[in-house]
Amino acid sequence: xxxxxxxxxxxxxxxxxxxxxxxxxxxxxxxxxxxxxxxxxxxxxxxxxxxxxxxxxxxxxxxxxxxxxxxxxxxxxxxxxxxxxxxxxxxxxxxxxxxxxxxxxxxxxxxxxxxxxxxxxxxxxxxxxxxx
Amino acid sequence: xxxxxxxxxxxxxxxxxxxxxxxxxxxxxxxxxxxxxxxxxxxxxxxxxxxxxxxxxxxxxxxxxxx
Numbered sequence: 001x002x003x004x005x006x007x008x009x010x011x012x013x014x015x016x017x018x019x020x021x022x023x024x025x026x027x028x029x030x031x032x033x034x035x036x037x038x039x040x041x042x043x044x045x046x047x048x049x050x051x052x053x054x055x056x057x058x059x060x061x062x063x064x065x066x067x068x069x070x071x072x073x074x075x076x077x078x079x080x081x082x083x084x085x086x087x088x089x090x091x092x093x094x095x096x097x098x099x100x101x102x103x104x105x106x107x108x109x110x111x112x113x114x115x116x117x118x119x120x121x122x123x124x125x126x127x128x129x130x131x132x
Numbered sequence: 133x134x135x136x137x138x139x140x141x142x143x144x145x146x147x148x149x150x151x152x153x154x155x156x157x158x159x160x161x162x163x164x165x166x167x168x169x170x171x172x173x174x175x176x177x178x179x180x181x182x183x184x185x186x187x188x189x190x191x192x193x194x195x196x197x198x199x
Contacts, residue, residue, distance in 0.1 A: 057158065062149060066158040068170050132169045 014044045031108025035115035042118050046125075068132060076124035083120050134193040138166045140184050155179040 017040045024033030057064040141151055148166075152159045155176060164170035165180075172180065172192075181188040 061153075063153055063156055063158055065156060065161075067161045067173060067176055068164055071170065132164045132167075 010047075014040055029105070029108060031105060032111035035108070035111025035113070038115040039118045042115075042122055046122055068129075072125060072128045072132065075128050076121055079124045079128075080117060080121040083124075084117055133171045133195060134168060135165065136191055136193075137162070137180065140186070140191065141166075144184070151180075151183065154183055 017036060021033050021035075021037030021040060024030075024036060026033070054064040141148070146154075148159050148162045152162045156179070157176060161170070161172075161176075165172055177188055177192055181191045184191060
């Protein structure tokens with residue numbers, strides 16, 4: 001697959017997911033719609049910024065290949081997983097003690113959790129990229 | 133792992149940009165290596181050592197206790 005076709009395909013997927021997210025908000029599935037929209041926007045913004053940075057470096061005649069990228073991605077994924085485990089554990093612990101009965105749509109809830117995890121991952125990625 | 137990258141580079145009057153371009157990585161990678169915050173892949177370590185015309189163990193120093 002050529003680069004241009006790959007780019008078009010990925011932007012197509014982003015648009016479809018975004019449209020799905022907006023549709024879900026419109027029909028009343030606020031949690032799922034918000035989660036999906038936020039996740040797609042976060043991921044595509046990160047991808048766009050990265051692309052622009054690479055173009056800028058290439059225009060300056062500099063090499064954009066950052067060998068640390070996979071290392072940083074691994075560290076961020078591990079930190080995100082740890083954070084998710086701690087947050088989930090606290091949520092379950094506090095919920096078990098206080099014991100409020102919540103009626104939530106499972107898919108909405110999962111959508112919000114997914115969006116939160118994506119934002120945590122992006123945050124860790126930028127943090128590690130800055131401090132390393 | 134510690135390294136002598138900065139002093140070797142400065143002794144030869146090479147900028148971080150130049151060194152990065154010569155070994156095919158970003159300047160950010162060289163900065164992290166010089167700060168000792170990132171351990172390079174074996175390929176990059178060999179490329180850097182070759183660039184300075186030195187054996188790898190004279191550029192990178194193995195430490196028993198990892199930070």
